[in-house]
Amino acid sequence: MPLALPLGLFLLVAAAAPERYDVVLRGGRVMDPETGLDAVRDVGIRGDAIARISAEPLAGARVLDARGLVVAPGFIDLHQHQQDAAAYRLKALDGVTTALELEIGVPDVARFLSERAGRSLIHHGAAASHPAARVAVLGAPLPAGAVVPPAGPATDTPASPEQVARIRDTLRAELLAGGLGIGMGIAYTPGATRAEVIETFRLAGERRVPVFTHVRSSGRVEPGSSIEAVAEVIAAAAVTGASLHVVHINSSGARDALECLALVEGARARGLDVTTEAYPYGAGMTAINSAIFNPGWREKMGLDYADLELPDSGERLTRERFEALHAAPEPRLVLVHVNPDAIVDAVIRHPLVMIASDGLGPHPRNAGTYARVLSRYVRAQQSLTLMDALRKMTLLPARRLETATAAARRKGRLQEGADADVVVFDAASIADRATYRSPAEPSVGVRFLLVAGTLVVDAGRIVDGVVPGRGLTSDRGTPAR
Ligand SMILES: [Zn+2]
Missing domain, CATH: 2.30.40.10 (Urease, subunit C, domain 1)
Incomplete structure (x- = not known):
């Protein structure tokens, strides 16, 4: 040869x-x-x-x-508060390639992006923040490092029409800076009137970006039930044409989470672009000095002091301990035991529900959400097929983003191109x-x-x-x- x-x-x-x-x-x-x-x-x-x-x-x-x-x-997390190198490592080991702060958003989108450009393990992004815009306009800007504003006049009092116009101007500028939508933590700004909410949705509708919202309230007591709160934002979407994403329907819907899901389903059946998400844990987590714990929270949410737990020590709160922590200026995070497993399991199984972590360091959802869905629901319970679980983590969140950015059409898919x-x-x-x-x-x-x-x-x-x-x-x- x-x-x-x-x-x-x-x-x-x-x-x-x-x-x-x-x-x-x-x-x-x-x-x-x-x-x-x-x-x-x-x-x-x-x-x-x-x-x-x-x-x-x-x-x-x-x-x-x-x-x-x-x-x-790679999994797309629409709801990741902690946006630093330590969190990105945990997210990566949980299968996440894109982690977005959309529930509350950030006060300064351009700064958020520039601080992470060329320095980040995974993809990231943020919404324009209605709570941040509101408290800035009302004179009490978000303290550095706080995810949500502390309760006070800037969260609890109605804004004047002139202030609402300034909030909208701020949000418009943040959308132009790259915000993927408007984050509205209405529960953290109870002073926001129905009219302010609708004005904010109107801006989102004009800009063709979704509103991501933590709805106004939780529980079964009327007025102010979970169902009323979800109905408020569905109505705002209906009259403005804005797309709506209801965050963590497991914790906002609480005992009525499945009823709230039925509202989302009904709205979609009538042509509205309404979506939702959940995380696979029975406890929520939030800042104890926030407006969520304004007087009356126990009656409203059907919870008691002992349902609150300090994450580092496991200490369950008493009335005295709660009062001291609620009045303190530090944004101390507290676990809130809202849901039995049966409700969480039914929510996660629901075909409309996307998986999103609401990731924050002291809650296991930050590190474990995606692997937990795959191990608990796909492998142990066999209540979700692997493909259905993947759809909730990839394709559905990518589609949620497609009105805001064409780049989302190349994400959430394992396809050539x-x-x-x-x-x-x-x-x-x-x-x-x-x-x-x-x-x-x-x-x-x-x-x-x-x-x-x-x-x-x-x-x-x-x-x-x-x-x-x-x-x-x-x-x-x-x-x-
Ligand atoms: Zn929330």
């Missing part, structure tokens, strides 16, 4: 040589909730995009063995380890995670020194089309 091939034959061989990709995920169970693909495939990644999905082996500069593992779109935000996990062992006592324990079972084509979790460990995360921003920089 001659050592050298004739030139023509050499060219033929070269042309038939397999294309090489930057990264190949070899032989995993590739799952895409949009197309329904659920099959063993190789995935070829070039740059920051999925270039090829193939039943035949692909060649790559780096080949990752995904045999026996699930290959899915989609962003290479990919999670590779072991469905047999993925599990949350974070608990109320030990909330910062990372989840286990995510073997690889790619963010914009860059490996950020390799063999179950965070890769040091990589910062591929990008800011996701609204592209609605021009008036409504």
Whole structure:
């Protein structure tokens, strides 16, 4: 046999040589909730995009063995408060490639984005913040580091028409700076009138971005029930044309969460763009000095002091302890035991419900939400199929964002041309380890995670020194089309 091939034959061989990709995920169970693909495939990644999905082996500069593992779109968390390097590491180990602060939003979207540009492990983004705009206009800006404003006149008194106009101006500027929607924590600004809420929705409708809202109140006592609160925002969406996303319907709906879900379902059946989300834990968490705990909260929510728990010590509160902490200026976080497991389980199973973590450091939902859904509902209870669980974590949140940004159409999908935000996990062992006592324990079972084509979790460990995360921003920089 001659050592050298004739030139023509050499060219033929070269042309038939397999294309090489930057990264190949070899032989995993590739799952895409949009197309329904659920099959063993190789995935070829070039740059920051999925270039090829193939039943035949692909060649790559780096080949990752995904045999026996699930290959899915990276999870999109619409509701992540803690937006720092420590949280991003926990999110990555929980399978999250995009973590967005949409419930409350941030006071300064441009600053939020610039502080994270070129420094972030995962993708991030934020809503324009109605609570922040309101308390700034009413003269008590959010203290540094606070997620929600402390209760006071700026949260509890009605704004004048002139103040409402200034709140709207602030929000409009924040949307132009890249806000993915308007975050409205109405429960934290009880002074916001129905008219102020509708004016805010009107702005969202004009800009074609969603309103993400923690509804006005919780519980069964009228007026002010969970059902009334959900009805308020559905009505605001109906009369303004704004899209609406009701955050954590598990905790806002509380004992009536399923009734609240029926309201969302009914609104959708009549053509309204209303969506919702939940996290898989029975306890909520919020700041004890916030307006949620204004007088009357026990009667309204059907809770008592002992339903409040300090996360670090496990101390259950008494009336005296509560009064002291509520009056203190520090935004101390407290666990609020609102729901029995049966309600949480029924909410998570509901086909309309997206998974979102409401992530905050001292609550296990920050680190464990996604792995918990996969271990508890898919594996242990078998109450969700794996594909349905993935849909709640990927495709549905991506679609929620599509009116605000076309970039969301390349996310939440495991398809050729989609962003290479990919999670590779072991469905047999993925599990949350974070608990109320030990909330910062990372989840286990995510073997690889790619963010914009860059490996950020390799063999179950965070890769040091990589910062591929990008800011996701609204592209609605021009008036409504
Ligand atoms: Zn909330």
